[in-house]
Amino acid sequence: MSRQVRTLAICLAGGIALSACGGGGFKDDNASPSAPASASGPVALQMLIASSGDAETAAVKAATDAWAKKTGNTVTVTVASDMNQQLAQGFASGKPADVFYMDAGRFADYAKQGSLYAYADQLKDNGDFYESLRKTFTYEGKQYCAPKDFSALALIINTDAWSKAGLGDGDIPKTWDDLATVAKKLTTDKQAGLVLGTGIDRAGAFVVQNGGWWLSEDGTSATAAQPGVSEAMAYVQKNNKEGIFKFNNQVSAGWGGEAFGKGLGAMTIEGNWIKGAMKNDFPNVKYVVAELPEGPKGKGTLMFTQCWGIAADSKAQAQAVDLVSSLTSVDQQIAFADAFGVMPSRQAAADGYKTKFPQDAAFIAGGAYGHGPINVPGMEQVISDLNSKLENFAGANLADVLKGFDTNAGSALGK
């Protein structure tokens, strides 16, 4: 008996030792080199994308195929089913995809981890990307990657409800007071004046308009309790209590676009992705898009973006950078916009985009004054805690919630 136990123990211990020394799965990391690792000869690049659908996958494949043909390399595009998990697996194994989509909200954690290769300084015309996008992908003073494209929030207005309330073209709100006034006029028993998605990814636009932000400019301290943030939140809460602003969870809708399409709200604040949803789900609802009203500190909106990440562990970084520059050229960005409705991250492409999609002018205008997401490592947990406390916006004790955010963010930043 005891011998059997011992043998079993030896087997197990041996197995563990083997796997640990064998090192098949994991790679002991060494410092990331600053010069690009450049494999010689034709290389086979792996690309991992989180695709919104067949149109996007096909467009990305066509673009990478064209580059591959021109340069003699090959690119394999894989569509991730769970981007977080597949990226994590790659980074842990030391053999990640060479090029991948990197979400702005996730970016800082991966940059801190050392998984990303900072190549932005090698790009031609890097300065042509919108400044706020470049800032979004900057960690510790260094811009890491090239913004792929972006979306920005704007005010979506139901034209039927608008004219029914006796409002005309000149009534499009320019200020916070205007917004509250028209929202009041648009509010009926069954329809709120403005429906907002829950969380700071929508209500946060008012914070930008009020000149505030959740963190200080350098990202070292939390500033949610300061007037820039708290006054903006109070404005939203006041109108929410009056019933003229409502959140999607108050009207049983999954998001602002659904509430808007179902006529539960006459206006909503959403990004350019709403176009596709309206076309597919609510083709009969007529709407116009306007820029968000100005707050006390001027124009402001929120921008959402992804960049083309290149792995620090990639063996063919030089080729990957070349691929990314071809994917972020003005022509290619317009081609992507055509294929799946994203907005180009280059200012040089803005005019071409506006001529092609004149109805999107309000969205793309946000590029000039929008603010990207919070991009400091370790904030995920803090932000989701804040969002969960703001789910019941009208009932939330804002002072406590914002102070709580500052405390939690403070300890996350200290780590």
Added chain:
Amino acid sequence: MSQVDSGRAGSGRRAPARVAKRGTGQNQTGAGWLFVSPMLIILGIFLAIPIVMALWVSFTDWNGRGNPFGSRVNFVGAENYTSLLTEQGLSRQDFMLSMRNTFYYVLGVVPVQTALALLLAVIVNQKFLKGRTFFRTAFYFPSVVSSVAISLVFVYLFTGTGAINTILSKVGVIGPNWLDDPRGVIHIIGEKVGLWSIDAPPSALASTEVMNLSLWEWFKGPSVALSTIMIQVIWTTAGTFMLMFLAALQDLPAEVEEAAMVDGANRRQRFMNVTVPHLRPTIFLVLTLGIIGTWQVFDQMYVMTQGGPAKTTLTPAYLSYAAAFRQQQWGEGAAIAFILFALIFLLTSIQRYLLRDKDEVAKKKATKAQAKAAKAKGALA
């Protein structure tokens, strides 16, 4: 005479055989190990080694890049555990919330699914029931469908304007916004009977904090959203456990039941005094599997709610996933998993103790007492 002969012949034959067996004994052990080695290797690679590695990760600051045994990874002692258990902060708050949620979840799901499974098994086991096979298949069907697929269907059924609320409105009931409703069931009941108001909770409960959560929060009960998930899980798993009860019921000899009938036991008495004692090992199995499965609940949260609304469907398993894959806090994620393991181990042990066979224990005790008494007697003498 012949008996003795054959006995002798037998023993005579046996002796050399024993010697021979001794000789092949070593070989047999070796062969045995050889035969089980594929399983051992597979279990080792996919089970034992990952568990040991995760345990190691839970004591380090590994950030998810490269080898967790590499030179850049620092051993941080129990830091990941203390941030979950003893340090004031967001990690402990979330962990305690997940513990509270899952506690109510287990409390609701395990007894109901066990009782329902037993009921279904008894119904399906009726000899005179027409279409038994149909019912058996129908009850078992949810168990063989992927829980992710079922979760997606439930999301559509239980949206604010979904089928469930439409049916409810037909009979004049305004259903809640099921999966978006964070109000606790105990809170709602308390408000209905006039104990308190949810918007202005009693200050004695709201201001006393235990482990980052106020007593008011601790005694919230499962939220409406969590209750919706509980309904789904009970419906899904009752079929699986029904099958186990059914197998045990079919093992129950008809004579025993008939004997009870002859003794004049009525239906209820036969069920309580014959069937249930016979099912004791199965009940133990079902409860154990139920407790383990419910504490580890993950799929439904991942598909349906992602921990929301207001973190009322956060569970330790989902929190562990979120900590590792979303926040890149791999050590903390692993630590949550091991605390959960310890908790399940503890609960299963307690349950094993409570459900032990009392007759057997009594018998053991009696023999022990006898031996003691005999010993004492011997000492006296």
